[in-house]
Amino acid sequence: MxxxxxxxxxxxxxxxxxxxxxxxxxxxxxxxLKASISGGKQGKMTLELSGKDSDxxxxxxYLSKENLEVIVYTDSVIRYEEQxxxxxxxxxxxxxxxxxxxxxxxxxxxxxxxxxxxxxxVKACPVRAITFFDDEA
Amino acid sequence: xxxTFEQINEKIKKGTAVVLTADEVARLAKTKxxxxxxxEVDVVTTATFGPMCSSGAFLNFGHSDPPIKMxxxxxxxxxxxxxxxxxxxxxxxxxxxxxxxxxxxGAHVIEDLLRGNPVTLKARGFTTDCYPRKEVTAKVTLExxxxxxxxxxxxxxQNYSAATNSTDKKKFTYMxxxxxxxxxxxxxxxxxxxxxxxxxxxxxxxxxxxxFFGGAIGYVAWQGTQAVNxxxxxxxxxxxxxxxxxxxxxxxxxxxxxxxxxxxxEAYGTTIFIGMGIPIPVxxxxxxxxxxxxxxxxxxxxxxxxxxxxxxPTYRRVSYAExxxxxxxxxxxxxxxxxxxxxxKARTIAERIKTMVKSxxxxxxxxxxxxxxxxxxxxxxxxxxxxI
Numbered sequence: 001m002x003x004x005x006x007x008x009x010x011x012x013x014x015x016x017x018x019x020x021x022x023x024x025x026x027x028x029x030x031x032x033l034k035a036s037i038s039g040g041k042q043g044k045m046t047l048e049l050s051g052k053d054s055d056x057x058x059x060x061x062y063l064s065k066e067n068l069e070v071i072v073y074t075d076s077v078i079r080y081e082e083q084x085x086x087x088x089x090x091x092x093x094x095x096x097x098x099x100x101x102x103x104x105x106x107x108x109x110x111x112x113x114x115x116x117x118x119x120x121x122v123k124a125c126p127v128r129a130i131t132f133f134d135d136e137a
Numbered sequence: 138x139x140x141t142f143e144q145i146n147e148k149i150k151k152g153t154a155v156v157l158t159a160d161e162v163a164r165l166a167k168t169k170x171x172x173x174x175x176x177e178v179d180v181v182t183t184a185t186f187g188p189m190c191s192s193g194a195f196l197n198f199g200h201s202d203p204p205i206k207m208x209x210x211x212x213x214x215x216x217x218x219x220x221x222x223x224x225x226x227x228x229x230x231x232x233x234x235x236x237x238x239x240x241x242x243g244a245h246v247i248e249d250l251l252r253g254n255p256v257t258l259k260a261r262g263f264t265t266d267c268y269p270r271k272e273v274t275a276k277v278t279l280e281x282x283x284x285x286x287x288x289x290x291x292x293x294x295q296n297y298s299a300a301t302n303s304t305d306k307k308k309f310t311y312m313x314x315x316x317x318x319x320x321x322x323x324x325x326x327x328x329x330x331x332x333x334x335x336x337x338x339x340x341x342x343x344x345x346x347x348x349f350f351g352g353a354i355g356y357v358a359w360q361g362t363q364a365v366n367x368x369x370x371x372x373x374x375x376x377x378x379x380x381x382x383x384x385x386x387x388x389x390x391x392x393x394x395x396x397x398x399x400x401x402x403e404a405y406g407t408t409i410f411i412g413m414g415i416p417i418p419v420x421x422x423x424x425x426x427x428x429x430x431x432x433x434x435x436x437x438x439x440x441x442x443x444x445x446x447x448x449x450p451t452y453r454r455v456s457y458a459e460x461x462x463x464x465x466x467x468x469x470x471x472x473x474x475x476x477x478x479x480x481x482k483a484r485t486i487a488e489r490i491k492t493m494v495k496s497x498x499x500x501x502x503x504x505x506x507x508x509x510x511x512x513x514x515x516x517x518x519x520x521x522x523x524x525i
Contacts, residue, residue: 085186085398085410085479089313092321092475102463106480124314126188126400126408 001053003060004033004076004117008069009043018066019047026059027051033116046117076115076132077122083129084108090121090130138176139421142341142503145179149500154179156416156494158487159428163329166429175425180494180501183332184349184414184486187325187478188400190311191291191362192409193229194247194389197283198258198275200224206268210260211235212246212277219260223268227288230399230409242407244399247287250279251394285389287351287397291361292411295333296379296435299324299455299474301467302443309404313477315442319467322439325477328432328457330487332415335428337368337378341417343504348385349414349490352396354499355387357508365514371454377436380514385413396486410479414486416494418501432457439467447516 007018014037022028028051037043049056063070086108090099098114099121101107119132148154155178157165162181165174196217206223210216214234217226232243249256255276264271279285300312300323308315312323326334336342346357361382369377396412419425435457440449455465461480464471493499 086481087187087410087477087479088323088475089402089477092323092473092477093314093316100463101476101480103461106461106476120314123403126313126402126410127398128401 001056002048002050002113003056004046004048004073004112004115005060005063006044006046006071006073006117007063008071009037009045010067011040011042013067014039014041014043016066018063018068021062022049022059026062027055028059034118073117076112076117077110077119078131079108079110080129080131083127085127085129087126089124089126093120093124095120140179140419142418142501145418146500148179149494149497152495152497154494156180156182156491158484158491159183159330159335160484160487162425162429163431166431171426171429172422174429175419175422178419178425180416180418181335181428182414182416182487182490182494183335184330184412184483184490185293185327185332185478186396186410186412186482186486187327188311188402188408189289189292189294189411190231190406190408192287192289192411193227193243194250194285194287196226196228196285198224198226198277199281199283201270201273201275203270204268205260205262205270205273206265207260207262207273210258212256212258213241213249215241215243215246217243223262231407233407239401239406242399242401244407244409247389247409248394248397248399250282250285250389251392251397253278253280279390282390287355287385287387287389287392288358289385289411291363291382292385293332293361293383293413293415294326295337295367295381296331296377296437297324297326298440298449299437299460300442301439301452301472303441303450304443306443308443309402310442311402311405311408312442313475314403317443319470319472322455322460322465322467322472322474323477324437324460324474326437326457327478327480327483328435328461329430330480330483331435332413332417333381333383334378334430334435336415336417336424337381337427339381339508340424341420341504342383342415343507345502345505346415347499347502348387349412349416349486349493349499350385350387350392351389351412352393353387353391355385355413357383357504358386359384360508360511363514364508365511375434375436375454377454379437381508383508396482412482412486414483414490416490416499416501432461439465
């Protein structure tokens with residue numbers, strides 16, 4: 001199972017080695033997609049967790065007991081199809097091939113599995129047809 | 138055998154004209170001879186849907202009572218021209234608003250009007266004996282305007298450069314975000330559907346040519362700004378036409394937001410997507426040879442947009458088939474490509490024109506006058522310093 005999540009740390013626990021806990025005690029492969037943490041300030045880290053279903057679930061349970069906010073992404077970007085004009089401005093900036101357009105129909109396709117939650121597409125979209133999950137929350 | 142406009146229009150009237158999209162003709166040309174296709178096909182439809190900055194609309198508001206001669210005016214906070222008669226204006230697509238900058242500009246005012254949304258007009262005037270009013274505020278909609286027509290000085294670029302970036306910084310351009318260290322190649326021409334690539338010598342397209350423009354019927358008004366008759370022939374026999382543009386005119390009141398859309402290019406500016414297309418009569422085999430050209434036989438050059446120079450270094454010639462494939466080879470590496478013009482929208486327009494021509498709703502027009510030829514693109518003569 002793979003899950004993309006964001007952790008929002010209150011200033012008090014930025015010194016806690018949470019990732020080590022996930023790796024060492026929950027058998028999780030952690031891929032850090034984005035992180036902004038500095039001691040004494042609120043921090044945010046976006047991760048992809050992969051591992052056995054039961055391990056991922058236990059890891060999420062562990063995190064939920066810690067004093068931090070956990071966002072589990074079911075979808076990372078939201079596209080308003082009626083707004084989209086099927087240009088490729090977002091495809092041009094997508095670093096992970098999550099957004100693609102190809103033959104035969106050249107319609108925009110989004111693959112959540114490949115998304116690294118960078119949000120570049122949101123800014124690049126000329127007709128504001130894409131919203132980042134966070135912006136909605 | 139050569140055909141004339143009259144013969145083709147006669148067939149359209151009778152409902153017997155064979156009309157195909159440029160995509161369909163390019164596909165058929167792989168198995169049929171150009172001569173046979175020229176014989177069988179009467180009209181080939183072309184289209185494009187891309188950001189076209191040099192666009193805008195003339196509007197007439199009707200007079201207030203007592204009347205005003207508007208000198209400074211804003212529509213939803215976007216300045217529009219006060220340089221015309223009392224209640225006429227031109228709103229340019231790229232004009233940023235005073236309050237929201239490029240996030241809401243002239244293009245958005247045009248789209249709001251198209252959607253039937255009310256737009257706030259604020260104007261200040263010179264007071265004269267016949268126009269005593271100083272200021273006016275009014276709500277206007279597309280319906281309340283006497284006239285609203287787009288007049289776009291430069292649309293339908295024949296063939297545009299593809300953009301890459303050799304520097305180590307992201308570049309925010311009218312070609313979208315061009316990533317550092319040759320991180321992507323952005324392009325914006327509809328290739329085998331591009332109107333001016335299918336009749337590159339402008340044999341059938343001239344002043345007065347009826348076109349599909351933003352969902353309505355429009356016309357070629359003039360040569361587009363910065364138009365040049367660019368032509369290159371390469372050692373391998375490949376040909377490349379580039380640089381011609383069209384000035385288009387059309388009734389905004391008949392247009393649709395499906396084909397006219399406001400756009401914001403990140404850290405660059407406001408612009409507008411324009412959907413347009415031209416049905417081209419198949420006069421003879423020579424013209425069919427161009428009409429049938431596929432993405433494999435149509436080319437552009439990849440330029441370096443990283444340096445901020447007018448004369449951009451060029452890297453290589455590239456076919457539209459390569460660009461369409463999703464990646465091209467550049468300096469020995471495969472680089473991702475992305476199109477700013479919408480292929481699927483262009484196809485929708487080409488199909489739409491096909492239906493309109495077949496049903497007799499859209500007859501073809503012989504140009505009233507040929508478009509001028511321009512061999513050279515002039516640059517500015519500056520006075521003083523050469524720095525930024």
